[in-house]
Amino acid sequence: MMSIASNSQPLLTMTMASAILPQLIIAFGITLALLLVAWKRSQRTIALFTFLTLFIALLANVSLQAMPATQVTQLLKVDGYSTFAFSLILISALVALRMSHSFLKAHVEVHDEYYLLLLLLVLGAGVLVASDHFASLFLGFELLSISLVGLVGYHRESNYSVESAFKYLVLSATASSFMLLGIAFIYSVTGDLSFNATIPTAIYHQQGLGLFFQLGLLLFVSGIAFKLSIAPFHFWTPDVYQGAPTPITMLMATISKVAMFVVLLKCIIAQRYLLLENFQLFLTSFAVISMLLGNVMALQQQNLKRLLAYSSIAHMGYLLIVIIVTSAQSLAFTWQSALFYLAAYTVANLSIFIIIALIQQQNTSSLYQEDISLTDLQGLFWRAPSYALLMILGLLSLAGIPLTMGFIGKFYILSQATIAHAWWLIATLIIGSAIGLAYYLPMIFKIFADTPSDTLCDTQKMNGKVKALGGDIIEQVLVYSFITFGLVFGVLPEVINQLIAS
């Protein structure tokens, strides 16, 4: 039972520092940003500065890939998996940063808090991804939640922002207190807050205090499930996704999901919670409900963001299968399938949200980018083929159709489930993806549908319209790069497998 303060080695050796270099870069970035704000208040510089910090952190993180797993103080442990997850997070942050330019231009005053909150959010996620101790988990969780509350309610004038911010605040506060209570009960029984503490297996089954352990475990998992928007605790997701501005919804859908899932997986594997059979029961019930509920509720959604919220609930259900069926000897394979699926899910969501942001840019009706409905997609393919192609790729990837990363992700999960003979989970997955097709495909058909004004020959119409869809060179580059990302990794997933396999 090693307490934090009393140990002889120096607190932070060189190897440890280099291990958590990306997180350190972002932390210094935040402080420098605060100083920058004091020195010269202009939105362009703060945006550029944030871009630089994130970019350098990404470079540092990628260079970390080859590094063996190192324990940085008792709180953090950086290994191949966390670096891959953190690079995913940094990429999504960069894309969100790019997308928020147009959104912020709509208001006159300078928005340096926006960028600060963004950096804080990324730092929180970084801490979470590398955490190895309940305290660091708690720190990362809170950093993430509080900064997200600020970002969700960023627009003062929009009528939804107060409502969604408040809903998110109250619900995330309750969830974190549930989680903390859970951690407290676990701590009270096991006596050690770090993940890889050796928990005597006897504890799992003894009455009395053991009961508190199980209660604590349930509370802890429900707190995390809230953040991952898993079925019974998903109620906040549709409203907050719709209320928040699009770049922030993109962040919520990708960064918070990736970070939370990685930390949940680390904690469950390290603490070997799966030995408890009703823990297995909780997770299976979570997975089945969220798979069915997410898909069914998304069926006739008209608002795109609400639809994507429900589809993210369903996808978290698919991901849970990876945890349920994991077994001691196939840990590496579990990590590989989980991270690949997360990568596919993130790329798909990023591509869809990029297109939603671009569409919202040009129709000024929804200044605060809340209500983007299915009819806005009408005939997008004939107006802007490249945008439509990216949207279709994203949707196909979410639906799990070959040619896209989503399919390889689903293939991973299905192979894991078949090895573990989890036939019922496979059946739910198949039914879920069948229902999923019932709302992904109509969206694609809508993209191909003829716009009512499509009388004149479509060739001239196309040239005229693309310019109108706006988006200067960087957006075009972003769109084309994501198309190539989606296709290349869809057809040749081997590239990512190397990255994960450490």
Place this chain on the structure above:
Amino acid sequence: MTVIPLFHVLILSTLLFAIGFIGVVARKNTLFILMSLEIMLNAVGVAFIGAGSVWQQADGQVMFLLILTLAAAEVAVGLALLIRMQKKYRSLDIDLLNQMKG
């Protein structure tokens, strides 16, 4: 100094937590919801302190310090939102916040 068994501490914190949770669910005024959130967090603090003392480790108290900072941050953001809600809706009734549904 009589040793208070861990069991009692945990029961106390669960009860306190339950009170806070009911406060959050039942209350109509947003201010009281924030207050009940505080109660829940303090209940967790109690549990940590109790656990820490049983295991003779400082971890419990360190966690409690962290919880306090969290509570402070949350309340700050909560009150800010409260003010904006007041300006926008002219009332603090939580049930006004239900435009987004379906």
Place this chain on the structure above:
Amino acid sequence: MTLSLIMLALLITGALAWRAERYWQGSAKWLALMSLALLAITFAGFVINYAISHNNDFAQLQVLSRINWIKTFNIQYSIALDQLSIVLIALTWLLAIICVLVSWREIKRHVGFYYFNLLLTIAGIIGVFVAVDMFLFFFFWEVMLLPMTAIIAIWGHEKRYFAALKFFIFTQVSSLLMLVAIIATGYFHLLQTGQLSFYYLDWLLLDIPLEISQYLMLGFFIAFAVKLPSVPVHSWLPDAHTQAPTAGSVLLAGVLLKTGAYGLIRFVIFLFPQASVQFAPIAATLAVVSIVYGAKMAFAQQDFKRLVAYSSISHMGFVMLALFAFNSMAYQGAIVTMVAHGLSSAALFAMAGMIYQRIHSRDLADMGGFWQSAPRMGGFALAFAGAAFGLPGLANFIGEFLSLVGVFQVMPEFAIIAALGLIGSAIYGMVLFQASFQGAPKREIIDLQSRELIICGSLLLMLLAIGLYPMLLLKFSFGV
């Protein structure tokens, strides 16, 4: 290697056609036609000189190339050819050219993108017929669906979205079951030989105990039963056919149904022999029910294309019955029926397209007495309806007779009920022909033009050739 190049060429010419259409009108269809013809010739040339240089008659699977694709699962990009796939690919080439000819004047919106999708579907279908690695097979199996659904959804008729959605969900759900079966067999291979592989030839050496192979076989069977519509899961076909554009339904009926039958042959009967023998009675009942049910439903239809769609369900019921009889006579009958059905249903759908172009309706009530104003079209329609109900001298009769002889030796009572299906086919054949071409002439329609004559003429010639001299085809399927 040339086979992958052919598929790639199809993709590239598709994109080219799409681009070319933007600059000068009408170039896409010529480009598509030229590329299809050229690639068909290259394919034929490749097969012939491969046969000569390696002097084998493709009786066994000739593996053409194996390139590592996904190392973590030991998945290779491996393709191979044998007699069955050559026959079916030849059918695909022919029907592809027919499709381009049929949609010459019918497609007016987004013409370039249409030909892109058409060529992509053809590439997908050829991929399905040549893929030997199970993952690659599944990959092509799904890739084939995407452009096909796009064709139905974008260029279809009034209820096209519903039909495209139904078509996609039906096939997708059943192929997910197949994916689970593929993975399970792959890991069984790992269990047995310690090395995970999805390679078809490795799987052939596996001996899986019956109670496991039974379920694996079922996973494959359901996916192929949906594609080859057998009764309980057939309801996507009539909708997809009625709403698809003519070329779409020609392709759908002509070739996509054959991928189901091909899958049955290669991945159910050859891969899990004991399980399929044990499953044979159930499959035979399903087949017989779909023969009789298809014929009955066809009789009740008012829509020209829906009637022909139900008739294809009845014909494919014959194929399934013949396959599950496990004797070489029935197997040859199945192959001839597949090719014959491909040609005759493609012809009937082309005919439906031509009628639709003239009177903009598919309802038999609007038709009537066309023979008066379009005698040539009437003649061809009679010949194709004759082929549909198994008139001897045309290809379908040979297929049906061979499969009936084969099935009779193994399960006589099923053969007798299937023979009753012949009466059913005569009834709907009569209804189809008489309602549209005989009776009091309601409207004047112009007779077949030169392009349409080429289509009908070539198809009729093929049907007659196979009908009168089936050795053309039969010496190809001795391999079993």
Place this chain on the structure above:
Amino acid sequence: MIVLLASLPFYPLVSFLVLIAFGKKLSWQLAAIISVSSIALTVLVSAILLFELSASQNQVLTVNLWHWFDLTNQMGTSEVNMRFYLDGLSAVMISVVTGVGFLIHLFAAIYMKTDANFSRFMAYMNLFIVAMLILVLADNLVLLYLGWEGVGLCSFLLIGFWYQEKSNILAARKAFIVTRIGDTSMVIGLLLLFNTFGELNIKAVTTLAQQGHNLAAGSSPVSSAEQANDIYWIALLLLGGAVGKSAQLPLQTWLPDAMAGPTPVSALIHAATMVTVGVYLIARMHGIFLLVPEVMNYVAWLGASTLLLAGVAALAQTDIKRVLAYSTMSQIGYMMLALGAGAWSAGVFHLMTHAFFKALLFLTAGAVIYALHHQQNLFKMGGLFKKLPFETSLFVVGLICLMALPGTSGFFSKEAIIAQLWSSSTAGPMLWWCAILGALLTSIYSCRLFFLAFLGTARFSENTHPEKSTLLRSALIVLALLSLFGGLIPLDLTLVFSTVIQTPLAQLIEPTWLHTVAIITPFIGILFSWFYFKNYRLSPLKGTKHNIQPSKGKFVVFCRQGLGFDACYNALLVKPYQWLAQINKHDIFDQIIMLNAGYVNLWHDSLIFVQNGSLRWYLAAFGLAIMLLLGVSLL
């Protein structure tokens, strides 16, 4: 010479293709010349072939065109190829088909010259001759089946030639589907046959069956019993096919409706050639039928019952062509009776003579109808002997052959059949009496037809304009001569039916009065109808205007509609099938699946209700979920 045999069916095929390709452009004369000359050519070639046949050593000519396909079963593979096989029986058939066909083509060329798509008509007639020749010359049963279906298709096309009227289409469809039922039973027969003998070549099958039979007599009973049972079923199924095509009892309802087609069609297809195809099949497969006497008994009884039924129905008809149709049905009943009784050559001989006089009757009826501006109702004719003397005399010739008055060809063939009935093992005295009763009925309805149409007063006002063209009349005269003196054509089919096993059991002593009764029955019939139908033939007394109405009696109307067979088939088969099709129009399976989709949408609506946007409800749900999970984990 072999090339001649191979090329026999190809002359009409060429003319068919020419007519189809350039149909519209050809004038009437040119089209007529092409089609009739091609049939003339076939007549010439078949004459040469007949001569060659008699010269050849074992009276058999075969030619192999090309290898069609192979059939394999456990006994090994047997080749099925396009081979023509000419022996005594098929010689008779091709002479009938081409000879009578040529005359009918000649008649049709003039009769149909005013029709708009004349060339299409002649094309179908040629195609019919092609299919008929293939059927007759086929050496294996699959090729026979090809001809069989081809003939069915042509009869469908020709019956529904005037496809503008709805009734013609229905008649054509009915004909095709009813014959198709027969064909399906024949296909099943073929399957069983191949399964037992492993061979579909007719010669080989008959020899195998014989060996099997002789062997069975000696060897173990097991294999023979099972094989005998198979042979029983094969014979029965082949009989089903024959019954379908030759419009015998169970499947005869299509023949009367087939009269909707033009008259030359009824003459060629529904009198001379197609309907006799069933008889040809049974004659050709006599080797099989001989082994199963019970089936031959069924054939006999079937023939007899159709004979009587058709005779009774013919009595009640009002349309001249329907009377002839029922008379054809009864004459074929005679042939079936003959085959059933084992009198093979007599049956085939009657087939030939029947072709002559029935074609003559139909053609003259056609000429009469043409003269009376397409009036087919007997009760609207009358007194024609004054107006159309030529047609009347020909009709009389036809009728006396039909009634088998001594000296005519009908007499020779019918007497041959009746003579062998009494003592044959598979028929018997009972059937002999049916045959006599049938002959009586035939003579009665013939006289009724003659009196109604030709004697009595003219019950029509417009004047007749008979077709006077010499070609047409010469064709009719040739036919009349043939039907009068056809009986003298020497026909020795002993070689074909050599395998007939002489019935070992003792000859039943035939009573002497057998022949006399057979000869005098037609005269009794004439006498009876002379008195019974008195008012039909006598011109009414001056001043009293009485026109004869078809009797409305319930029984007579019942007979007129083909003794209720039509009605009961409609009620039992057609209506239920249509009803079944209509109720399941929207595909039960489809609805089940759509039900699931609906169910999911129902789920969607109820769940959306849960997401009602109020924060406190979300929190309550949060707590509820935890309580639930806690409860579950405690259990």
